[in-house]
Each structure stands twice: as structure tokens, then as C-alpha cells.
Amino acid sequence: MALSTSPPGPPIEIIGGFESTFLPAHDRDIFETTEHDVRWREDLDLLRRSGITRLRYPVRWHRVEAVQGVFDWSATDEVLNHLRDHGFRPIVDLVHHTSYPAWLEGGFADSGFGPAYLRYAEAFARRYPWVEEYTLFNEPFSTLFLSGHEAIWPPYHSGLQGFIDLLANVLPAVAEASRLYRELLPEARHVWVDTCEFHTGSDAPGQAYADMANERRFLVIDSFLGRGYDAESQLGRDLAPVGGERLQGLEPGFVDVLGLDYYAHCQWNFSVDGGTAPTPTPLPLADQIGQYWDRYGLPCILTETNVRGHTGDRASWLKYVLEQCEHAQARGVPVEGLCWFPVIDSTDWDSLLFRCDGHIDPVGVYWLDEQLDRRESVMSTAYARAATGVRAVDLPAYRFAEPVNTWLRGYFPQMSHWNFSMPPSTDIGSSLPRTTTRMELRIVDAK
Structure with missing residues (x-):
């Protein structure tokens, strides 16, 4: 699609979010390694000062039901009631990646996962009937792909067989939960959240794999909605030997809002030698949003x-994604909001949570110093301005530092109309250490 010249619609709402993924092998979660578990009032105050009241907020099932069948809602009560009483509007996240109780020893492959998950989901809905928006299972495609296809997260299964086995074990329970919530929370909306992908190929084998991956990106939500997949497609032929028919004709679940998670590494390029991210020829995000809108109409x-990267890099990426959301909106897509995730730096994503070293990930709106104090920067200033309704055109464009400058070079044609400047010399966040650390991204069988 060409960039729209239509006048912009209403300002895109800026949404907050906090990271809480549980690392079962270490019995720690990111609330704890970033000290959000004890500084949550401080962190919510940062959001309020930025003018933001809507936020994605997780419920820590792994702590709520640390003992099987025994729910301890005390910490959850304290935070969620605070959110409600202080005018925040949470999109409550019931399972964020591997955030399930340790007693589910098989994780997403455990035969007890479905009944346990449904018991927990029902208990939550009955306790918090005022919740207006919820996510039943965050990023089911990417979570179960990393757990079942790539052997990066427990239960460390690999290949298409492992992936489909996990989907067949998890999706029916999530769909049933969505039907249950239609009864228990009839006024609330289910925000389905998953990755927003698009892939390219640089040779014939690579393009063939990219074509399959571009079909596969819809497999989980299509199965959840009872649409199944085309058995005659390449993906369908690949799924036949691994029991893919288990995903055909599932009793449908309900989705009210389509949440799209987008990072530069959501666009891979494949060749005979494997896959790399991001692709050197990324599709504009507005075009990707349009593809999902055309398919689902949500x-x-x-x-x-x-x-x-540095805080200046983050501010420029915020400008990019906001501008692209505005373009999608101008083309008629109802884009309800933009969530920079997370509000504060995360930890240990450099190893995709394999290690639990408290290694600060330079990704937040507010950066964490070595004492985990929350620090302001050009990024938090840009974020607060966007929250007041400032359009992307009026946000600063800071020159990217390395390695982001090299990593995002494929995006530069989409930014050629910007007037770049250097971040102010007084901004400490633009010279942070450890921003050269790369995530350990890989695809095990892109052939």
C-alpha cells in the first residue's frame, strides 16, 4: 500500500504495560527481577504522570496458585483494586508466556493444563467481575512456537510435531474459557494478543519457506476461531503427518479486539542457509496491520x-510505530491504541529467559539503573507527549546509534521524510551501557 494522504483520525491512545513472565527453572519472574512487585505504586505513578490510565497488566497465576487448588489472591487484590479505585483501565493478562504454576510439571504439554487453566480462569472472573478487558493467553502462537517448535522454553519440544501437540493441548481450553467469559463477564472484551508477522525470501527455497510462514502466522487464531486451515496448502500438507487435523473444526472461541505485537524481529528473511531478522526489505507496519484487518475485520x-537500544533509539521507534498506526487508521482500520511494552526496562530477554541473571534489557519507556531506580529520558518525554495526543509528525526523530542503526537499516526508506537530530547531550539514557547485547534469536529448522 502507498502511504495515505488522508487527514488523521482521532489520536491513537497510548497504553502502558508491565512484564511479568515466570522463569520456571529459576522460580523467579520479571516482576521480581525488576522489583515491580515492591515498586508497583511507584511504577503506576509514572504512568499516571505520563497521562496514561489504560494498561496491560498481568495476573501471576504461578504465584496465585503456587499450591495446586489453593488460590491466594491477596497480592492481586491489592494491585487490581488499586487500579480500579484510581481510575486505571487494565487489560488483564491471565497467562503471559510460561507463567503457569511450577506444579504443572509438563507445562503446556501437561495433561492437567486444560482443567487447571479453566479452574483458574473461572476463579478469576468470579472474583473480579468489574474487569472490562482481558487477555486469556498472551501470544499463543509465539509462546507455543518457542516451547514446542524451537525447544527454547519448557517443555522444550521441537519441530512441527511438538508445536501441534502443544496447540492441541492448550487451544481447546482457551477457547472454552472465552465462551465461559461470555457468561461471566458479558460486558467485557477479549483482547486476543499475538505477534504481527510478515516474512520474505531471498532465493527460491527461502521464498517457499516464507510463503509457508506467512500462512502459518494465522494458524493459531484461525484454529481458535474454528476456521481451521487449508489442507491442500503447503502448510496443510506439512501438518498432515503430525496430526494437524486436531486443529480442524475446534469449537470456536470469541475474540473482540485483535492485539498485534510488533517488533522488527517479527519480519524474517529466509534463504537456503536459514533465517535472519529483521528482513532487509520490511513491509511497512501499516500494511501488516491492514493484512490482519482484511482477514479478521476486528x-x-x-x-x-x-x-x-539507547533511549533516543526507542523514541525514534515510537515515532515510527505511531506514524504507521496513524497511516493504518487513515486507511479505515480501527486502531484503538498503541502499547509500548514494557513501561520499565525488562530483564534477561537477551537469553530469551534461559538465564536469570537480572540482566537489564534496554527496552523500556523508563530505563533502570544498576540500583533498579526508574530514570527519565528523551523516550519518556516523547511517550508522555504522545499520550497527550501529539501526532507522530510532531515527535522527535533521533539518529539511531549502533547497533540499532545497522539492524534497522531496511526501515530507513520508510523514514526518509524525517528530519533527524542527535539526542541532547544532557540525556544520560542515550549513552547507556549494554545496548549492544543482542537477543539470541534463531529458527531451528528453516529449510
């Missing part, structure tokens, strides 16, 4: 985005 939220 209102959209950009539910996650960030870039690993």
Missing part, C-alpha cells in the same frame, strides 16, 4: 512494541 491495538 478492531486492532498494537499491544506490544519496543526496540533494544
Whole structure:
């Protein structure tokens, strides 16, 4: 699609978010390694001062039901009641990646996962009937792909067989939960959250794999909605030997809002030698949003985005994604909001959570110093301005530092109309250490 010249619609709402993924092998979660578990009032005050009241907020099932069948809602009560009483509007996240109780020893492959998950989901809905928006299972495609296809997260299965086995074990329970919530929370909306992908190929084998991956990106939500997949397609032929028919004709679940998580590494390029991210020829984000809108016709939220780098890099990426959301909106897509995720720096994503070293990930709106104090920067200033309704055209464009400058070079044609400047010399966040650390991204069988 060409960039729209239509006048912009209403300002895109800026949404907050906090990271809480549980690392089962270490019995720690990111609330704890960033000290959000004890500084949550401070962190919510940062949001309020930025003018933001809507936020993605997780419920820590792994702590709520640390003992099987025994729910301890005390910490959850304290935070969620605070949110309600202080005018915040949470999109409550019931399972964020591997955030399930440790007693589910098989994780997403455990035969007890479905009944346990449904018991927990029902208990939550009955306790918090005032919740207006919820996510039943964050990023089911990418979570179960990393757990079942790439052997990066427990239960460390690999290949298409492992992936489909996990989907067949998890999706029916999530769909049933969505039907249950239609009864228990009839006024609330289910915000389905998953990655927003598009892939390219640089040779014939690579393009063949990219074509399959571009079909595969819809497999989970299509299965959840009872649409199944085309058995005659390449993906369908690949799924036949691994029991893909288990995903055909599932009793449908319900989705009210389509949440799209977008990072530069959501666009891979494949060749005979394997895959790399991001692709050197990325599709504009507005075009990707349009593809999902055309397929599902659901209102959209950009539910996650960030870039690993200096705070000036982050401010420029915020300008990019906001501008692209505005373009999608101008083309008629109902884009309800944009969530920079997370509000504060995360930890240990450099190893995709394999290690638990408290290694600060330079991705937040507010950066964390070595004492985990929350620090302001040009990024937090740009974020607060966007929250007041300032359009992307009026946000600053700072020159990217390395390695982001090299990593995002494929995006530069989409930014050629910007007037770049250097971040102010007084901004400490634009010279942070450890911003050269790369995430350990890989695809095990892109052939």
C-alpha cells in the first residue's frame, strides 16, 4: 500500500504495560527481577504522570496458585483494586508466556493444563467481575512456537510435531474459557494478543519457506476461531503427518479486539542457509496491520512494541510505530491504541529467559539503573507527549546509534521524510551501557 494522504483520525491512545513472565527453572519472574512487585505504586505513578490510565497488566497465576487448588489472591487484590479505585483501565493478562504454576510439571504439554487453566480462569472472573478487558493467553502462537517448535522454553519440544501437540493441548481450553467469559463477564472484551508477522525470501527455497510462514502466522487464531486451515496448502500438507487435523473444526472461541505485537524481529528473511531478522526489505507496519484487518475485520491495538537500544533509539521507534498506526487508521482500520511494552526496562530477554541473571534489557519507556531506580529520558518525554495526543509528525526523530542503526537499516526508506537530530547531550539514557547485547534469536529448522 502507498502511504495515505488522508487527514488523521482521532489520536491513537497510548497504553502502558508491565512484564511479568515466570522463569520456571529459576522460580523467579520479571516482576521480581525488576522489583515491580515492591515498586508497583511507584511504577503506576509514572504512568499516571505520563497521562496514561489504560494498561496491560498481568495476573501471576504461578504465584496465585503456587499450591495446586489453593488460590491466594491477596497480592492481586491489592494491585487490581488499586487500579480500579484510581481510575486505571487494565487489560488483564491471565497467562503471559510460561507463567503457569511450577506444579504443572509438563507445562503446556501437561495433561492437567486444560482443567487447571479453566479452574483458574473461572476463579478469576468470579472474583473480579468489574474487569472490562482481558487477555486469556498472551501470544499463543509465539509462546507455543518457542516451547514446542524451537525447544527454547519448557517443555522444550521441537519441530512441527511438538508445536501441534502443544496447540492441541492448550487451544481447546482457551477457547472454552472465552465462551465461559461470555457468561461471566458479558460486558467485557477479549483482547486476543499475538505477534504481527510478515516474512520474505531471498532465493527460491527461502521464498517457499516464507510463503509457508506467512500462512502459518494465522494458524493459531484461525484454529481458535474454528476456521481451521487449508489442507491442500503447503502448510496443510506439512501438518498432515503430525496430526494437524486436531486443529480442524475446534469449537470456536470469541475474540473482540485483535492485539498485534510488533517488533522488527517479527519480519524474517529466509534463504537456503536459514533465517535472519529483521528482513532487509520490511513491509511497512501499516500494511501488516491492514493484512490482519482484511482477514479478521476486528478492531486492532498494537499491544506490544519496543526496540533494544539507547533511549533516543526507542523514541525514534515510537515515532515510527505511531506514524504507521496513524497511516493504518487513515486507511479505515480501527486502531484503538498503541502499547509500548514494557513501561520499565525488562530483564534477561537477551537469553530469551534461559538465564536469570537480572540482566537489564534496554527496552523500556523508563530505563533502570544498576540500583533498579526508574530514570527519565528523551523516550519518556516523547511517550508522555504522545499520550497527550501529539501526532507522530510532531515527535522527535533521533539518529539511531549502533547497533540499532545497522539492524534497522531496511526501515530507513520508510523514514526518509524525517528530519533527524542527535539526542541532547544532557540525556544520560542515550549513552547507556549494554545496548549492544543482542537477543539470541534463531529458527531451528528453516529449510
